[in-house]
Amino acid sequence: MNTTEAAFIAMAVAASAAVAAAIVLPARSRVVWVGVFTALSATAGGVASLAVLVGGDSFVTVIPDVFPLGGVRLEFDALSALFTFGTALVAVPAAVYGIGYSGQGPSSRPAQAAWPVLVWSVMMVPAAGNAIGLIALWELMALSSTVLVLAEHHHNAEARRAGQWYVAMTHLSLLAIALALFILVHQTGGESFAAMRAGAANVGPVAASTVFLLALVGFGVKAGVVPLHVWLPRAHPEAPSHVSALMSGAMVKLGVYGLLRVGWDLLDGGPLWWGAVVLTVGLISAMFGILHALVASDLKRLLAYSTTENVGLIFVGVGAAGMFAASDNRPLAAVALAAALLHVLNHGAFKGLLFLGAGSVLTATGTRNLDHMGGLGRRMPVTAATFAIGGMALAALPPLNGFVSEWLLLQSLVHSLPSEAASVAVAMPVAVAVVALTGGLAAAAFVKAFGSAFLAMPRSAEAEAAHESPFTMRTGMIALAGVCIALALLPTLLANPLERAIAPATGIADGAPISTNGVYVHLAGIQAGLSPLMLTLGLLIGVVAVFAVVRRSRARSTVRDIPPWGCGRTLQTSRMEYTATSFAEPLQRVFDDVLHPEIDVVVDHHTESRHYVESIRYHSETRDGIENRLYEPLLAVARRWGDRARSVQNGSIHRYLTYSLVVTVVVLLVSQ
Amino acid sequence: MLRLLRTILRAGRATEPGPSADPSLVLPSHAGRLRGSLQVRLVDAGSCNGCEAEFAAAFGPVYDAERFGVRLVASPRHADALVVTGPVTRNMAVPLAKTWEATPGPKLVIALGDCAKDCGVFAGGHGVHGSVSDVVPVDVEIPGCPPSPDVIVAAMRRVAGG
Numbered sequence: 083m084n085t086t087e088a089a090f091i092a093m094a095v096a097a098s099a100a101v102a103a104a105i106v107l108p109a110r111s112r113v114v115w116v117g118v119f120t121a122l123s124a125t126a127g128g129v130a131s132l133a134v135l136v137g138g139d140s141f142v143t144v145i146p147d148v149f150p151l152g153g154v155r156l157e158f159d160a161l162s163a164l165f166t167f168g169t170a171l172v173a174v175p176a177a178v179y180g181i182g183y184s185g186q187g188p189s190s191r192p193a194q195a196a197w198p199v200l201v202w203s204v205m206m207v208p209a210a211g212n213a214i215g216l217i218a219l220w221e222l223m224a225l226s227s228t229v230l231v232l233a234e235h236h237h238n239a240e241a242r243r244a245g246q247w248y249v250a251m252t253h254l255s256l257l258a259i260a261l262a263l264f265i266l267v268h269q270t271g272g273e274s275f276a277a278m279r280a281g282a283a284n285v286g287p288v289a290a291s292t293v294f295l296l297a298l299v300g301f302g303v304k305a306g307v308v309p310l311h312v313w314l315p316r317a318h319p320e321a322p323s324h325v326s327a328l329m330s331g332a333m334v335k336l337g338v339y340g341l342l343r344v345g346w347d348l349l350d351g352g353p354l355w356w357g358a359v360v361l362t363v364g365l366i367s368a369m370f371g372i373l374h375a376l377v378a379s380d381l382k383r384l385l386a387y388s389t390t391e392n393v394g395l396i397f398v399g400v401g402a403a404g405m406f407a408a409s410d411n412r413p414l415a416a417v418a419l420a421a422a423l424l425h426v427l428n429h430g431a432f433k434g435l436l437f438l439g440a441g442s443v444l445t446a447t448g449t450r451n452l453d454h455m456g457g458l459g460r461r462m463p464v465t466a467a468t469f470a471i472g473g474m475a476l477a478a479l480p481p482l483n484g485f486v487s488e489w490l491l492l493q494s495l496v497h498s499l500p501s502e503a504a505s506v507a508v509a510m511p512v513a514v515a516v517v518a519l520t521g522g523l524a525a526a527a528f529v530k531a532f533g534s535a536f537l538a539m540p541r542s543a544e545a546e547a548a549h550e551s552p553f554t555m556r557t558g559m560i561a562l563a564g565v566c567i568a569l570a571l572l573p574t575l576l577a578n579p580l581e582r583a584i585a586p587a588t589g590i591a592d593g594a595p596i597s598t599n600g601v602y603v604h605l606a607g608i609q610a611g612l613s614p615l616m617l618t619l620g621l622l623i624g625v626v627a628v629f630a631v632v633r634r635s636r637a638r639s640t641v642r643d644i645p646p647w648g649c650g651r652t653l654q655t656s657r658m659e660y661t662a663t664s665f666a667e668p669l670q671r672v673f674d675d676v677l678h679p680e681i682d683v684v685v686d687h688h689t690e691s692r693h694y695v696e697s698i699r700y701h702s703e704t705r706d707g708i709e710n711r712l713y714e715p716l717l718a719v720a721r722r723w724g725d726r727a728r729s730v731q732n733g734s735i736h737r738y739l740t741y742s743l744v745v746t747v748v749v750l751l752v753s754q
Numbered sequence: 755m756l757r758l759l760r761t762i763l764r765a766g767r768a769t770e771p772g773p774s775a776d777p778s779l780v781l782p783s784h785a786g787r788l789r790g791s792l793q794v795r796l797v798d799a800g801s802c803n804g805c806e807a808e809f810a811a812a813f814g815p816v817y818d819a820e821r822f823g824v825r826l827v828a829s830p831r832h833a834d835a836l837v838v839t840g841p842v843t844r845n846m847a848v849p850l851a852k853t854w855e856a857t858p859g860p861k862l863v864i865a866l867g868d869c870a871k872d873c874g875v876f877a878g879g880h881g882v883h884g885s886v887s888d889v890v891p892v893d894v895e896i897p898g899c900p901p902s903p904d905v906i907v908a909a910m911r912r913v914a915g916g
Contacts, residue, residue: 644855644856647830647831647856650848650849650850650852650853650856651849652848652849652852
């Protein structure tokens with residue numbers, strides 16, 4: 083029994099213990115033991131994946147006869163391990179955080195039992211090694227996360243609607259994935275991934291592309307890419323915050339994993355347009371996501387849209403890698419894929435951290451509306467500091483981890499020229515522009531979120547009375563902030579694991595994309611390098627130097643302490659501050675044609691004279707355009723057909739017997 | 755675009771040669787550090803808007819005070835000098851003091867017009883707090899009700915020096 087195997091057993095045992103604790107124990111001790119066992123299970127997952135990524139372990143096992151149709155095969159290679167490792171990075175702090183968070187809210191038995199199941203299944207999905215195993219674990223993950231999205235449905239009607247959307251979309255995902263895998267099984271003649279890989283040569287181009295497109299839809303739903311993202315900005319805000327952290331930080335990445343596994347491992351890559359489609363989807367998602375994040379005033383909705391943006395960026399990396407590979411530039415493909423995979427880890431860490439911060443703000447103030455916050459920095463210093471770290475990473479600012487992976491991604495895109503394929507030469511400059519614009523807008527979104535939540539004066543009584551979160555929640559946030567900083571300073575340590583992780587995606591890459599001497603990162607095939615450690619050191623020296631100069635000049639001249647300039651007003655209240663909505667308003671105007679905000683201004687006049695205004699109501703709402711224009715008409719059609727179908731079912735037993743008879747006759751005729 | 759160009763050509767140059775600096779104006783010692791560049795923030799402390807109209811004309815195309823290095827700025831934080839007009843009304847006394855407080859030193863206060871100097875015809879009025887010098891220390895006074903644009907430009911050139 084090697085380390086990986088032992089760790090897998092430990093994972094399952096700890097997760098079962100957590101479920102048992104959730105069912106048996108009373109509410110008070112329940113949250114503690116569920117948190118502890120879930121954290122242990124996630125730690126075991128981290129150990130298992132490190133054994134594969136660093137130690138070069140591998141793990142294949144078959145559990146026969148789990149289901150009537152066959153057993154479950156587990157196959158844990160480096161690509162799987164990278165995603166499981168990313169999950170563990172988020173899940174351990176989230177589980178610790180969940181102890182304090184659940185104590186103040188979702189501590190019911192179903193919610194507490196579903197949480198370890200979700201953590202375990204998110205870690206196990208990448209380990210699935212056959213069709214039935216993947217489908218079963220995928221469904222387990224979908225169901226447990228649905229229970230958690232609905233955890234607060236008693237006092238939150240919005241959670242119920244979010245749950246409906248989530249269930250519908252996630253089953254669309256399952257349907258598409260199951261179809262893709264069935265076609266693959268049928269064409270390759272094998273049910274395990276190993277057999278599929280072996281038989282991939284027998285799959286015709288049409289069948290292969292059908293499988294790829296189905297997989298893109300199925301895994302794209304889970305990844306939350308446009309236009310399949312509609313569940314994401316609904317479900318993520320309604321789930322408890324440590325669950326949102328795991329869903330946003332780890333679960334959506336399994337969409338990327340599945341696409342890589344099916345498209346570029348099992349099918350061994352395809353024509354150029356596969357990459358082009360993924361790239362386009364990624365670019366649209368990145369722009370769409372960040373624009374909606376920019377105008378969202380619900381903090382968790384903002385973060386959810388930002389997840390769509392970041393998954394979009396990961397898709398850009400994967401798509402670019404696919405295009406490079408198809409046009410035979412394999413070193414560059416390896417760099418692009420490594421950038422995408424590094425961003426999987428980085429985004430998991432910082433988005434997890436931001437959701438934990440949002441949860442901390444939510445428990446302290448009882449609201450997710452940024453317009454009602456303000457001044458929380460002084461009241462919740464730990465939350466504010468860790469949120470700032472996560473936010474800087476989100477905005478891809480050096481020296482944080484988001485910068486490293488976005489820099490790698492941009493390097494791979496920029497260096498695509500000169501390229502032989504015309505489509506690559508056209509697509510890549512556009513991709514560079516979109517990624518750069520996305521980065522700028524992400525910075526604006528972060529400034530909005532951080533500024534309107536944590537700075538200035540509180541804009542509501544709840545924000546005024548806010549206080550710092552309990553110890554376990556602070557621990558979770560500090561731990562994830564530490565992960566962000568570690569990933570930022572020492573991505574060089576990940577050079578070898580990343581090389582191992584891209585190896586299974588044989589359709590894309592081979593060789594070492596990143597070489598390093600521990601301090602300096604050098605990219606294969608590109609004249610570019612980066613030393614995150616030196617960069618940080620330089621920035622640190624710069625900041626210290628600026629502070630020293632300012633202090634010296636202060637000491638030499640006379641200094642007056644006067645309040646900030648407020649246009650000479652005699653009264654300054656929090657009503658005069660920028661709110662999140664007003665901060666985003668200019669950008670909302672710029673992107674008016676994309677966002678289509680609905681703005682209503684209602685002015686009531688005094689009855690005596692129209693010249694005197696009694697009240698003004700202003701209402702502004704930016705609804706998801708894709709939901710309005712694509713899904714609403716579809717739902718309307720479905721409802722109409724449903725109404726029509728009602729006449730078939732009229733309650734008469736005679737008619738039902740007739741139906742049975744007709745069906746039986748038809749079946750007999752057809753089977754003849 | 756062409757129409758705009760044609761209008762520009764037809765209108766020609768409206769600016770007249772400006773008046774030279776008014777040597778009779780007495781300046782405080784720290785005004786000598788300006789050397790030809792003066793950033794001005796205008797504060798209307800309760801004026802009848804006569805002085806504002808003339809001040810705006812001084813910065814319009816005909817008198818064009820900007821060519822002599824005098825600029826209007828949007829915040830007292832950016833200003834070297836405050837130009838205050840009108841008698842200081844009760845409502846504007848505190849904002850004027852705050853504006854003065856917000857202006858970085860060394861700074862100048864220029865009282866523009868007779869009202870700013872001694873409340874003019876509004877002296878003793880019910881909403882009037884006092885003259886500008888009752889609220890903030892005044893360095894330069896420009897008399898007139900209202901002072902004409904060339905008087906304003908001459909005074910500004912004198913203050914800006916250079």
